[in-house]
């Protein structure tokens with residue numbers, strides 16, 4: 001089967017690492033539980049524009065470069081790769097392509113067949129111009145593994161299955177047709 005996999009907060013601990021960067025740079029005391037939505041301005045204060053700009057700043061730091069995978073992610077992906085075709089579908093900005101490939105080859109070398117950059121619901125960045133659901137349909141992916149309720153819902157609406165990795169920002173909202181998993185071990189239990 002073909003599976004689509006998100007990067008940030010699915011494979012790699014984006015928010016956890018952003019928080020370390022943010023607390024050190026702006027002398028804040030943010031915690032993961034503060035991120036009740038994926039619009040970072042709700043957690044850090046200020047405007048959406050300032051939040052997006054802080055993420056851009058984060059992209060250029062060693063914090064970002066050193067971002068780590070979640071426990072079990074490498075092992076489960078490795079096992080899934082044995083019998084399935086895996087694709088990255090990320091809504092990171094396309095200009096993060098090189099940094100993204102560096103991170104993927106560091107932890108997930110040769111595990112993904114291709115990397116796709118979708119449009120971003122939150123920042124409205126267009127990238128390839130296609131949504132995650134459209135890319136999943138093009139790939140004939142049976143499901144998307146993601147931490148975003150928005151992208152998961154969009155997939156289910158378009159006939160693609162979704163596994164939603166639990167996070168403080170995806171707790172509110174209907175999840176009909178979406179399977180929740182609390183960690184990679186649970187994802188392995190569902191798919192292996």
Ligand SMILES: [Mg+2]
Nearest residue numbers: 006008009147
């Ligand atoms: Mg994500």
